[in-house]
């Protein structure tokens with residue numbers, strides 16, 4: 001059995017969007033405001049500096065500043081997972097040590113990106129981060145962006161370590177999710193990555209989810225989770241289908257992150273624009289985005305978790 005408290009990581013974890021000021025610089029103030037917003041709603045945890053958080057588009061200092069802001073604001077109330085993956089092992093280890101210093105509850109990382117690496121290199125890359133702190137570690141498996149296909153053999157080997165408490169699977173195969181859960185064992189956490197299949201992921205073995213679109217509608221994912229736990233299959237499916245139609249609309253903009261950040265802005269949570277190359281919402285599309293926001297708010301009011 002793992003020696004870490006695994007229960008605190010279960011449930012809904014918002015993959016937080018980036019927070020910038022009007023000049024495009026990291027804004028600790030905006031990050032604190034956004035984190036506070038999620039804490040007030042009752043969201044369980046935050047995943048900081050991942051894909052939705054544009055960690056790969058930020059330098060080490062910017063990533064540290066964002067995590068510090070989140071920890072200062074909600075570190076005592078929420079479970080905070082710091083994504084520390086960077087192309088170089090050196091930067092990843094520096095970010096890992098910093099995450100421990102500021103009190104994050106776990107670290108997590110993708111494989112190194114850009115270079116096509118051997119499984120041995122990826123294992124070594126992750127191991128350096130794991131060995132650099134006493135924090136639990138969550139593997140981030142997202143082959144569609146990293147190009148690295150995590151094998152069941154490597155997962156099983158990594159999961160044998162006490163510190164490796166789980167895997168966040170953003171690949172879309174629920175079969176793989178189930179196989180990874182079985183390989184990791186009962187005390188190994190699996191997080192559903194594709195928000196469109198939160199319910200499917202939960203049904204086949206995921207212990208919770210980490211997702212980007214949760215950021216504009218955490219209440220709806222909390223509703224699906226509640227229905228699932230209460231055994232209300234039909235109702236859970238109804239809410240997943242509602243969420244999926246909303247995600248399909250959000251995905252029709254030039255960038256998902258740009259659209260979601262604009263929705264937050266409409267609600268008084270200004271996190272700036274997504275960093276280029278992610279495009280903002282075109283002016284001509286603002287009206288459509290506003291209507292989507294109104295639709296989401298109507299569903300949030302109906303869900304009442």
Ligand SMILES: CC(=O)N[C@@H]([C@@H](O)[C@H](O)[C@H](O)CO)[C@@H](O)CC(=O)C(=O)O
Pocket residue numbers: 015016047050051052053142169170192193194195196210211212213214247256
């Ligand atoms: C490929 C990708 O970015 N997947 C997202 C989803 O939240 C995704 O945005 C959503 O399912 C919409 O397709 C997450 O799995 C990634 C995530 O949680 C993160 O921001 O680190």
